Amino acid sequence: MAISAAAAAAAALSFPRALPSPLQPRRHRHRRRSAEPPACAHSERGVTFDPGSAFYRSDSAAGRDLAVLAATLHRRAAGPSVPFLCLDAMCGCGVRALRYLAQVGADFVWANDASEALRPVIVGNLSRFERAPDRRWAVSHLDATRLLSERYLRREYFDVIDVDSFGGDAAYIRAALLALRIGGLLYLTSTDWRSARGYGSRSSLSSYGAYIRPVPYPNEVGLRMLIGGAAREAAILGFHITPLFSYYAYHGPIFRVMVQLHNGKQDGISNYGFICHCKSCGQSRTFGFDELGQITCGCADKIDPDSITVVGPLWTGPLHDTTFLTEMLSLATEWGWANTIENGVSLEKLLDTMIEESDSRLPPGYIRLDEIASRAKVNSPPLGTLINSLRKEGYAACRSHIGANAIKTNCPIECCLDVAQEIRNLR
Numbered sequence: 001m002a003i004s005a006a007a008a009a010a011a012a013l014s015f016p017r018a019l020p021s022p023l024q025p026r027r028h029r030h031r032r033r034s035a036e037p038p039a040c041a042h043s044e045r046g047v048t049f050d051p052g053s054a055f056y057r058s059d060s061a062a063g064r065d066l067a068v069l070a071a072t073l074h075r076r077a078a079g080p081s082v083p084f085l086c087l088d089a090m091c092g093c094g095v096r097a098l099r100y101l102a103q104v105g106a107d108f109v110w111a112n113d114a115s116e117a118l119r120p121v122i123v124g125n126l127s128r129f130e131r132a133p134d135r136r137w138a139v140s141h142l143d144a145t146r147l148l149s150e151r152y153l154r155r156e157y158f159d160v161i162d163v164d165s166f167g168g169d170a171a172y173i174r175a176a177l178l179a180l181r182i183g184g185l186l187y188l189t190s191t192d193w194r195s196a197r198g199y200g201s202r203s204s205l206s207s208y209g210a211y212i213r214p215v216p217y218p219n220e221v222g223l224r225m226l227i228g229g230a231a232r233e234a235a236i237l238g239f240h241i242t243p244l245f246s247y248y249a250y251h252g253p254i255f256r257v258m259v260q261l262h263n264g265k266q267d268g269i270s271n272y273g274f275i276c277h278c279k280s281c282g283q284s285r286t287f288g289f290d291e292l293g294q295i296t297c298g299c300a301d302k303i304d305p306d307s308i309t310v311v312g313p314l315w316t317g318p319l320h321d322t323t324f325l326t327e328m329l330s331l332a333t334e335w336g337w338a339n340t341i342e343n344g345v346s347l348e349k350l351l352d353t354m355i356e357e358s359d360s361r362l363p364p365g366y367i368r369l370d371e372i373a374s375r376a377k378v379n380s381p382p383l384g385t386l387i388n389s390l391r392k393e394g395y396a397a398c399r400s401h402i403g404a405n406a407i408k409t410n411c412p413i414e415c416c417l418d419v420a421q422e423i424r425n426l427r
């Protein structure tokens with residue numbers, strides 16, 4: 001493919017020249033903003049921009065809020081001595097790049113989108129916020145893999161890399177991990193719901209190395225497939241990752257995971273294995289690689305091989321980091337973002353549910369109330385009552401931010417059905 005003059009110029013950019021001094025992050029005293037936002041401006045948490053002709057979904061604002069909160073916490077933890085660098089690898093109109101600049105206070109933000117036609121929109125949005133000579137941003141129009149690989153070869157690493165492609169991000173994970181600083185955050189997005197729901201088992205196998213078949217909690221499987229793909233790529237490179245949060249949004253639908261990169265290969269990959277769901281009894285279990293030959297269900301119908309569905313390998317550990325999410329909620333509260341409802345999402349409610357889901361005692365998957373009701377042959381028990389009853393019995397139980405009318409619990413299914421029947425008998 002011919003390289004345009006703009007692409008060649010962007011490829012030649014590097015941090016030391018783009019930053020005033022690589023060792024002295026600027027204090028951002030001279031921000032220039034236009035007094036008048038354009039007539040067609042959109043706004044997210046007070047930051048105005050023009051989506052122009054770019055692909056832009058206002059519904060995805062909550063996903064961007066979560067990224068900004070996480071990046072800000074990471075920036076605070078990194079301290080001011082090292083420049084904080086963000087890459088929005090597929091920026092569309094540049095809304096994420098803009099928010100990393102304006103809200104995270106990054107020292108430098110690189111906004112890239114393969115489409116050169118978007119240049120006026122991206123540059124317009126960023127330069128309305130900050131113009132030369134003080135500007136802390138650069139715009140390029142390269143294929144994301146090429147940009148990430150070039151930064152890696154120049155040993156110029158980012159603290160946050162945001163990859164928001166159409167479809168799945170699998171093709172970019174390895175290059176993104178290479179261009180990330182150790183300890184840095186990688187925000188991955190997938191809209192590949194066909195793979196997550198098991199309608200494209202061969203496609204999920206080639207993209208994420210996971211053979212996915214339909215199970216009753218496909219959207220959680222979609223998140224676990226994405227984290228598992230990142231865990232496998234990190235292991236290949238001699239690193240490992242941990243998920244800070246995982247977020248499924250109904251619109252799209254969209255799967256987003258924020259993972260942190262750590263140095264050092266683990267012995268094998270922790271929390272990486274298989275989920276087995278039994279259609280006969282409704283129970284799910286996880287299995288590691290060394291239990292592969294023993295995958296079965298303890299229920300009476302185990303003789304029916306068709307009743308068992310195995311998916312994986314994928315991430316079988318917690319979907320989120322409790323401490324990190326708790327800090328995100330505090331920051332959202334500090335900034336006044338927590339108790340507002342934007343595009344139908346309350347960040348407080350969402351983060352509260354995610355914090356509950358992060359309990360390490362909870363296994364993968366969730367059970368829908370209608371399934372409990374039909375197996376227990378009772379009317380659907382109220383969600384809150386069922387959760388409280390299970391907790392009283394000593395089990396971990398909570399709502400799922402993924403399945404609206406479902407619970408996550410470590411209570412075995414038969415016991416869960418007994419509890420549901422007791423609730424109904426008491427009414």
Ligand SMILES: C[S@@+](CC[C@H](N)C(=O)[O-])C[C@H]1O[C@@H](n2cnc3c(N)ncnc32)[C@H](O)[C@@H]1O
Pocket residue numbers: 054055056057060089090091092093094095096112113114115142143144145164165166
């Ligand atoms: C889902 S949109 C990005 C939306 C944007 N991140 C937001 O939050 O509004 C995906 C963008 O990726 C760009 N794109 C697709 N493939 C790319 C590639 N290989 N490298 C760089 N950009 C790419 C498209 O031009 C498109 O603007």
